[in-house]
Every structure is written in structure tokens, then in C-alpha cells.
Amino acid sequence: MKNARRLSQILFLALFLFLFIQTEYKGSNELGLPVRFFLDFDPLIALSVLLATHAARALFLFSIVTVVVSVLFGRVFCGWVCPLGTLNTFAGWFKMRSMKPGEDDTVFRRWRPVKYYVLFFLLVAAAFGWNAAGFVDPISMTIRSLAVGWNPAVNKIVRSFFEFTYAADLPWVSPGLDAVYSAMIGTALAFEQPVFRQSILIGLLFAGVIGLNALAPRFWCRYLCPLGALLGLLGWKQALARVDVDGGKCVSCRRCNLSCQGDATPFPAGRWASRECLACWNCADVCPVQAVSIHPTTRATGDGNVDLTRRWLLASGLGALVAVPAMSVGAHRTRPNPELIRPPGALPEQAFVRTCVKCGECMKVCLTNGLQPTLGQAGLEGLWTPLLVPRLGYCEYNCNLCSQVCPTGAIRAIDLKEKHRIRIGLATIDRDRCIPWALGVNCIVCEEHCPVPGKAIRFEEEERENRRGETFTLKRPVVNPRLCVGCGICENKCPVVDLPAIRVSSINETRSEENRLVL
Amino acid sequence: MNRRDFLRTVAGGAAAGAFLPLDGFASPLFPEAAAAPFAVVTGPDPAALVRRAVELVGGMDSFVSSGDVVFVKPNISWDRPPAQGATTNPLVVETVVRLALEAGAKRVVVADNTCNDARRCYAHSGIKEAAEAAGAKTPFMEARKFVKTQIGGKAVREWEVYRDALDADRIINVPVAKHHGLSGVTLSMKNLMGLVGGARNRMHQKLDTSIVDLCAFFRPTLTILDAVRILTAHGPQGGTLKDARTLDTVAACIDPVKIDAWGTTILAEAHDGRAPEEFAFIREAEERGLGTSDFRGGEFHEETLAG
Numbered sequence: 104m105k106n107a108r109r110l111s112q113i114l115f116l117a118l119f120l121f122l123f124i125q126t127e128y129k130g131s132n133e134l135g136l137p138v139r140f141f142l143d144f145d146p147l148i149a150l151s152v153l154l155a156t157h158a159a160r161a162l163f164l165f166s167i168v169t170v171v172v173s174v175l176f177g178r179v180f181c182g183w184v185c186p187l188g189t190l191n192t193f194a195g196w197f198k199m200r201s202m203k204p205g206e207d208d209t210v211f212r213r214w215r216p217v218k219y220y221v222l223f224f225l226l227v228a229a230a231f232g233w234n235a236a237g238f239v240d241p242i243s244m245t246i247r248s249l250a251v252g253w254n255p256a257v258n259k260i261v262r263s264f265f266e267f268t269y270a271a272d273l274p275w276v277s278p279g280l281d282a283v284y285s286a287m288i289g290t291a292l293a294f295e296q297p298v299f300r301q302s303i304l305i306g307l308l309f310a311g312v313i314g315l316n317a318l319a320p321r322f323w324c325r326y327l328c329p330l331g332a333l334l335g336l337l338g339w340k341q342a343l344a345r346v347d348v349d350g351g352k353c354v355s356c357r358r359c360n361l362s363c364q365g366d367a368t369p370f371p372a373g374r375w376a377s378r379e380c381l382a383c384w385n386c387a388d389v390c391p392v393q394a395v396s397i398h399p400t401t402r403a404t405g406d407g408n409v410d411l412t413r414r415w416l417l418a419s420g421l422g423a424l425v426a427v428p429a430m431s432v433g434a435h436r437t438r439p440n441p442e443l444i445r446p447p448g449a450l451p452e453q454a455f456v457r458t459c460v461k462c463g464e465c466m467k468v469c470l471t472n473g474l475q476p477t478l479g480q481a482g483l484e485g486l487w488t489p490l491l492v493p494r495l496g497y498c499e500y501n502c503n504l505c506s507q508v509c510p511t512g513a514i515r516a517i518d519l520k521e522k523h524r525i526r527i528g529l530a531t532i533d534r535d536r537c538i539p540w541a542l543g544v545n546c547i548v549c550e551e552h553c554p555v556p557g558k559a560i561r562f563e564e565e566e567r568e569n570r571r572g573e574t575f576t577l578k579r580p581v582v583n584p585r586l587c588v589g590c591g592i593c594e595n596k597c598p599v600v601d602l603p604a605i606r607v608s609s610i611n612e613t614r615s616e617e618n619r620l621v622l
Numbered sequence: 623m624n625r626r627d628f629l630r631t632v633a634g635g636a637a638a639g640a641f642l643p644l645d646g647f648a649s650p651l652f653p654e655a656a657a658a659p660f661a662v663v664t665g666p667d668p669a670a671l672v673r674r675a676v677e678l679v680g681g682m683d684s685f686v687s688s689g690d691v692v693f694v695k696p697n698i699s700w701d702r703p704p705a706q707g708a709t710t711n712p713l714v715v716e717t718v719v720r721l722a723l724e725a726g727a728k729r730v731v732v733a734d735n736t737c738n739d740a741r742r743c744y745a746h747s748g749i750k751e752a753a754e755a756a757g758a759k760t761p762f763m764e765a766r767k768f769v770k771t772q773i774g775g776k777a778v779r780e781w782e783v784y785r786d787a788l789d790a791d792r793i794i795n796v797p798v799a800k801h802h803g804l805s806g807v808t809l810s811m812k813n814l815m816g817l818v819g820g821a822r823n824r825m826h827q828k829l830d831t832s833i834v835d836l837c838a839f840f841r842p843t844l845t846i847l848d849a850v851r852i853l854t855a856h857g858p859q860g861g862t863l864k865d866a867r868t869l870d871t872v873a874a875c876i877d878p879v880k881i882d883a884w885g886t887t888i889l890a891e892a893h894d895g896r897a898p899e900e901f902a903f904i905r906e907a908e909e910r911g912l913g914t915s916d917f918r919g920g921e922f923h924e925e926t927l928a929g
Contacts, residue, residue, distance in 0.1 A: 130745045266766045285761070294741060294762075470739045499739055500861075501701050501746070538827065547804040548823045552737060556861035562803070578804065596737075598823040 104397075105388045108182060112189040119186040123249060126467045126508060127293065132519070134507050138464065141186065141242045142510035144169050146337075147225075147330040148243065148460055151236035152511045154229035155457040160512050170337055177338035177345075181324055181331050182364060182381035187241040187312075188324050192364065194313050195320030199362070202320075207360035207370075209319050211326055215366060215379060215409045218325075218332035220419040225329055227423035233430050233484055237460030241323070241330050244309065247463035247487065251476055252306025254467070255297040261287070262296055298495060299466065300475050305487070324381060325366045335378035339408070344397050346386060347404040348372040352394035359386035359395055368407045369395055375405025435482035439618040441608035443480045444491040444589060447498065447525040448506040448517040451614045452481075459513035461487040465505035471496030473591065474505060488513075491527065493591025493607050498527065500554035500590060528589030529611035529620060530559070530582050536604035539579040543567060549580055549593035549605045559586035560593065584611055584620055657920045658913075660875040662884065665927030668850045668872065672717040675846065675874035678923045681725075685844045685876075686792055688726030693790035694718055694758065695842070697798045697813050698734035698749050700859045701742040707853035707866035709743070710798045712752035714848045714872060718796055719756035730758040731786055734816040737859075761786070768819035775835020777828040782820040787840070793817075795842040795878065799849045799885045801857030801865075801892035805829050808858045809885040810845045810878045811837040811903055830902035837878055837912055845881045847873040854892045879904060879913030880920075 119141055126138040142148055149163035169180055181188045225236045237243040265284040268277050288294060315322035324331050350372030359369040362385035367376045369386040387395040446465060449455050466474040466489055473496025476487040489505070491498055503522050506514045517525065534540035550560040562578035569575055589607050597603035611620045661678035663671045676682050686692055696710035704711055715732060722730045732753040736743040740762045744750035750760045768782035787793060797813035804826060805812060811833040815822055817840060825832035849871040853860045860866060869888060875881050883898035898904050898915045908915050
């Protein structure tokens with residue numbers, strides 16, 4: 104059983120990483136594979152979005168599979184499928200190997216209810232309009248942390264090595280390694296080095312989650328994971344696969360507890376906690392006297408499930424009730440934030456923040472690396488939602504990949520024809536910095552790059568004389584707000600690189616009724 | 623002396639002579655240009671146009687030797703389909719690659735430093751597929767391969783240049799004829815901006831001199847101008863079929879100035895019918911001895927092929 108489980112974990116992790124790498128432009132407008140796959144099967148995402156927005160997506164139906172499996176078999180998803188669970192299994196292995204009998208009675212055992220309170224907090228908050236599940240949902244968190252934190256780091260390290268050997272120009276070695284490098288770019292490595300704001304913060308938070316394995320194996324899964332809590336509650340009966348310990352045979356060696364991925368206490372007999380069981384079934388494998396069996400039964404084979412106290416449920420529910428209005432304290436809701444340029448297809452701001460689960464797939468797939476995680480721009484409630492930072496990357500005119508990968512519809516599915524009509528902001532020219540306006544020297548880079556057929560940037564032309572007395576036509580750019588879609592390529596390519604002379608702000612965005620410029 | 627050695631010498635010389643007057647560049651880099659044959663071929667099949675035009679200017683054998691590494695530089699700048707006229711016709715590129723390989727080239731590389739996302743430009747222009755079908759390599763330009771190089775021009779002294787283009791034995795420039803918001807037209811000299819990296823946007827401030835500098839530096843072996851579909855407004859990117867016209871024409875010459883001078887005449891509606899010598903870059907290129915704008919002056923072939 105152990106080998107089957109390991110194989111399943113490795114295959115699902117490999118699939119996850121494959122889909123993660125696949126979440127990138129591969130030469131076709133349509134991403135062939137369902138890169139949201141794991142999120143589609145995540146009932147916590149479905150439930151929280153449902154509660155927060157009262158709107159369902161057909162894709163949420165996939166999560167019913169996970170629900171059914173959990174009801175019948177318990178937390179099989181945690182033990183066999185979840186990529187974060189698998190990473191924790193690897194990381195927790197070291198701790199598990201070093202534990203001696205007795206250490207299985209970990210001091211953290213009383214933390215087991217925490218995840219249920221976290222879940223309760225999230226669901227109450229969602230019901231009242233703050234969708235915070237994505238911050239701690241394991242799938243969403245893993246995708247975001249890899250996309251924004253770890254993928255850039257891995258790319259940087261690998262690229263540095265190959266760039267070093269390329270620059271060193273060694274005979275035989277450099278060309279050989281360069282061929283390897285070329286083959287890796289766009290396949291194992293990103294096409295361009297990804298660059299993200301908050302890369303290190305988001306990467307380190309994830310490292311912290313993995314690091315918790317030093318305290319207890321699979322610490323996150325055992326004590327904190329809200330999805331684990333949800334699946335545990337669903338799988339409370341798990342009539343098709345229950346752990347059953349024969350007290351008469353048990354020799355109290357505690358090996359079952361020491362090998363338990365969850366903190367499900369198969370030992371002592373009759374104390375098994377079904378909600379904590381990650382269905383790793385190591386207990387049955389390691390038992391030297393075959394006292395542990397896993398079989399279908401409706402009989403209560405263990406009474407170890409922790410009781411949730413009314414006091415703490417009340418506290419987490421009240422906490423959510425306080426947190427929801429607290430989220431709207433602060434300046435971010437008083438008027439539209441000029442920096443908050445949302446990707447095309449994004450729902451109106453309030454609905455967007457409620458629907459987005461901060462998984463970061465849109466940031467991963469963005470061709471130009473322009474989509475970045477917010478910090479304060481959308482308030483704490485909208486932390487790590489995507490915004491376009493034109494100075495880092497613009498919105499490619501004929502691309503709608505972000506709308507293809509969004510798991511919740513926070514970025515609506517839009518075709519290119521519709522996309523071309525959506526304004527996400529407006530470019531304005533800073534005439535004190537614009538080279539033709541301020542210095543009387545031609546430039547036209549913004550106009551040249553403007554992708555709108557017919558050009559949203561035009562020139563005011565004037566015959567001028569240069570220092571040598573020759574006449575030339577000075578072309579000073581002017582933006583037409585009716586045509587400008589706010590894609591930001593002008594800001595991105597402006598030769599005034601630090602604070603560009605043409606900048607996009609969110610004004611004029613199609614999705615907002617109030618953030619408008621002209622009548 | 624092959625192209626590579628020549629470039630090295632020029633680069634070295636420019637580095638050594640950085641403080642000397644730059645008048646040295648007034649000496650003609652294309653002494654044979656005035657007499658160089660110039661071909662304009664019109665007809666429905668772009669591949670046939672390229673073959674005939676190259677044949678009329680001497681055949682690919684006279685430009686590419688056996689074992690050469692040939693760098694073909696089309697315009698792949700924009701994420702636009704071929705019909706919009708913003709990028710070089712893929713059939714034209716494909717045929718140039720085939721001709722080079724038929725002439726014995728060891729390897730043909732087709733690449734451009736694009737403005738939009740390179741993957742999209744390469745795919746949607748149709749050039750990647752066409753060039754690869756003909757046997758060329760179509761690598762994406764990578765940042766690490768741009769090396770600081772002495773250009774020794776009047777506006778562009780030192781710039782990041784794509785190493786594969788420096789290392790190639792021959793450069794065949796395959797621009798498309800387009801309108802341009804600043805220089806009026808973008809033709810062969812402007813097309814060479816796709817071989818440099820860095821903050822090349824800044825070159826627009828002295829665009830005419832900069833592109834002449836690049837032309838003097840890269841010294842393309844042959845220029846083949848794609849005028850199958852030309853872009854007459856809202857260049858260099860276009861974006862609508864309304865701005866593109868079908869001319870079904872290809873021109874070829876070793877003299878980039880002749881090519882560009884002729885190119886302005888087919889783009890009259892893009893620049894209110896100015897004469898070639900009214901374009902500063904053509905005037906400057908001529909003054910600096912890169913060629914002659916008198917494209918009818920030497921051996922001039924104009925042909926129409928039947929379908």
C-alpha cells in the first residue's frame with residue numbers, strides 16, 4: 104500500500120509541476136491543457152467563491168469528485184493527491200525518521216482543532232463577502248508561491264550557471280552546455296527570467312510552511328490546512344476505508360503512530376481519529392503483528408476525533424465577522440486607485456476581489472511578466488490579487504491567456520474580439536518629461552508601439568529649426584482617450600525609463616462606472 | 623577577408639581610433655554599388671519573385687559561398703498576421719533560406735529582436751514555420767547574446783549587438799516596405815535595428831543617422847525588399863487590412879541605398895510623395911558612401927512574371 108501511495112503522490116506532484124510549467128505561452132493562442140486542473144477539484148475554492156459571490160461556475164462541478172471520494176474514503180486527497188501534502192511528506196520524512204516511541208504523542212496534538220477554526224473563519228468571512236480562502240488554500244498557496252517566489256529563484260540559479268559558462272566561452276564545454284540551455288528554455292525553464300514584486304516574501308512564507316515539518320511531520324496538513332479540515336469533516340464516516348485496530352493483538356510498539364502522516368492516533372486501539380487520518384495507511388503496513396486493518400465498515404472503529412469547542416467556533420466566527428468590515432477600513436475603497444490596473448476581463452473591483460483566489464496563475468501565464476501581486480493597492484482584502492505594472496510588462500494586445508487560466512472567473516473568459524474593446528486604463532503624457540514636448544527632439548516610440556489599429560497616439564506636428572538651422576517636423580504625441588485601451592506598452596517602451604513620460608493609470612477602465620474620465 | 627574578419631577589423635579600428643575624426647567613414651564601403659544591378663520583379667508568386675530577383679542581380683552563388691553561415695534578417699517585429707503587412711512575407715523568407723542553402727550555406731539563421739513577445743511574433747508572422755520548413759534555424763534572441771560592440775558611427779558609437787549576427791559570414795537583409803511615423807518609411811536600413819539590443823528606443827532621437835550607422839556597421843551582403851504586401855499607414859505596426867496594399871513585388875540589390883530609394887517611391891501615399899533624396903537617411907547614407915539613391919542609374923531590371 105505504501106508504494107502505491109508514494110507512486111500516486113509522485114505522479115500527482117509530477118502532473119502538478121508539469122501543468123505548472125505548462126501554464127505558459129507555447130506558440131498558440133489557446134493553452135491546450137487545463138492548467139487550473141487542481142483548483143477545479145478543490146472544494147474549498149468552490150465553496151468559498153460560492154459563498155462570497157453567490158455565483159457558481161460549471162468548473163466547480165469537478166470538486167464534487169473530491170467531495171464524494173472524501174465522504175467514502177476520508178482524506179485520500181491529502182494523502183495521495185495534494186501537491187503540498189506530497190512536499191510536506193518529503194520534508195516531514197526527516198522528522199519522522201528521527202522520532203522515537205513516545206515522541207508520537209506530540210505537544211502539537213492539541214493544535215488539531217486549529218484547522219477547523221481556520222476553515223470556519225474562512226467560510227463565515229466568505230459568506231459575508233470576504234473571500235480569504237485563497238491565501239491559505241493549499242493548492243492556491245502552492246501555485247502562487249511557486250509562480251511568484253520559487254520559479255523565479257530556480258530560474259535565476261539555473262540561468263546564472265548557464266550564462267556563466269556561455270560568457271566563459273570555453274571550448275567544447277560552453278557550446279555543449281549552451282545547447283542544453285537552449286533546449287531547457289521554454290520547456291523546463293521559463294522563456295524569460297520571471298521577475299515579481301514580493302517574490303522573496305511569498306517564497307519565504309512558503310518555505311516557512313515547509314519548514315514547519317521540523318516541528319512535526321506534515322505540520323501544515325495536520326494542524327493548519329483548511330482544505331484538510333473540510334475534507335476531514337466530509338470524511339468523518341469514510342465507511343469504505345476505516346482504520347481498525349485490534350486491541351487484543353496490539354503490542355503497544357507505537358510504530359503505527361510514529362509512521363502516521365496525520366496525527367490520527369491509531370494507537371491506543373479505539374482512539375483512531377478519522378478526521379485526522381490522511382489515508383496514508385502506513386499504520387497497517389508497519390504493524391508487526393497485523394493488528395491494524397483497513398476495511399469498509401460502518402462500525403465506529405475509533406473515537407479519537409477532537410471535539411470542537413463552542414467557544415473557539417464562536418471566536419473564529421466572530422473574528423470573521425469583525426474581519427470582514429475591518430477589511431474595508433482604510434483608504435483603498437474611498438476612490439479608485441490609479442495603480443490598480445486589472446487585467447482585461449476582470450470583474451468590477453468589489454466582485455473581482457470577492458472572486459479572485461490569489462492563486463497567481465494569471466501572473467504565471469502573463470507573457471510579459473506585467474501581472475504582479477498587489478500589496479496595498481487593493482487593501483488587505485485584495486492582497487496578492489493581480490495588477491498590471493506597465494513598467495515591468497505590458498498587456499499584449501492579441502493575448503488573453505490570463506482569462507483562460509483563471510479558475511474562478513474573476514477574470515472572465517473573453518475572446519480577442521471582446522478584449523480589443525476592453526479598456527483597462529488610460530495612458531497620459533507627462534509633457535515635462537516627454538522628449539519631444541520637453542526637449543524638442545523627436546522620439547515617437549510610444550506611437551510606434553501603440554497596438555490599436557489606427558493608433559490611440561497621434562502627433563501634434565510643428566515645423567522647427569534644429570541647431571544647424573535645418574527645418575524638421577517635430578512630432579509631439581497626444582493620446583486619444585476614446586481609442587486607448589490602457590495596455591501600457593507605451594509606458595513599458597518609453598525611453599524615459601525610470602519614471603516614464605507616458606504612464607497608464609486605471610482611469611477610464613471599462614469595468615468601472617465611476618473611474619471615468621469624460622462624460 | 624571575409625565579413626567576420628572585416629567586422630572585427632572595423633570594430634577594433636573604431637575602438638583604437640575612437641578619438642580620431644570620423645571622416646574615415648566617408649570612404650565608400652560599397653565601391654561597386656553604383657554599378658550594382660538592381661532588380662524589381664512583379665508577379666503573383668512571392669517565391670518566384672525572390673528567385674528571379676536574386677537571379678537578376680547575379681544569383682545567390684555570387685553572395686553565398688559553400689560553408690558560409692548566413693544570417694537572414696527579416697522583419698518579425700510585431701505580433702501581426704502576414705496579411706496586415708507589418709512583417710516580412712513568410713514565403714519570401716522561406717525562399718531566401720532555400721536559395722542560401724542551395725548556394726552551399728552551412729547554416730542559415732533567421733532571427734529578429736522583436737518588439738512584441740518574440741514567441742508570438744515568430745509564430746503569427748508565419749516566419750518561424752516557413753523558415754524552418756526551408757531548413758533554417760529560428761532561435762529567439764536572448765539577452766545574454768547581445769555583446770557590447772564598437773559600432774563607430776556618428777550617433778551610435780558603441781551598442782549591444784547580437785552575437786550570432788556578428789559571427790555570421792553573411793547577412794541577408796529581408797525587410798518589408800512600410801510606413802513609419804517618424805522616418806516616413808521603414809525599409810532596409812531601419813530593419814537592421816533588429817540586430818541590436820539595449821535601449822535601442824533611444825536611437826529614435828537621431829534615427830536617420832543611427833540607421834545609417836547600423837548599415838555601415840553591418841554591411842549586409844544582399845538586400846531583398848519584400849513589397850508583396852506593403853503597409854501604407856499607421857506603420858510600422860499597422861493592425862488592420864485597410865492599411866495594407868498588395869503590390870506583389872520584390873526588389874533585390876547589394877546596395878541598400880538603392881533599395882531604400884526605390885522603396886520610398888512605392889510608399890508615396892505614406893509620405894505625401896516625397897522624392898528619395900528628401901529623406902535624411904537616404905541623403906546621409908549616400909553622402910557617407912554607402913551607396914547611391916539613383917537606382918535607375920546602373921543596371922536596372924524591371925520584370926513582370928506571369929502567374
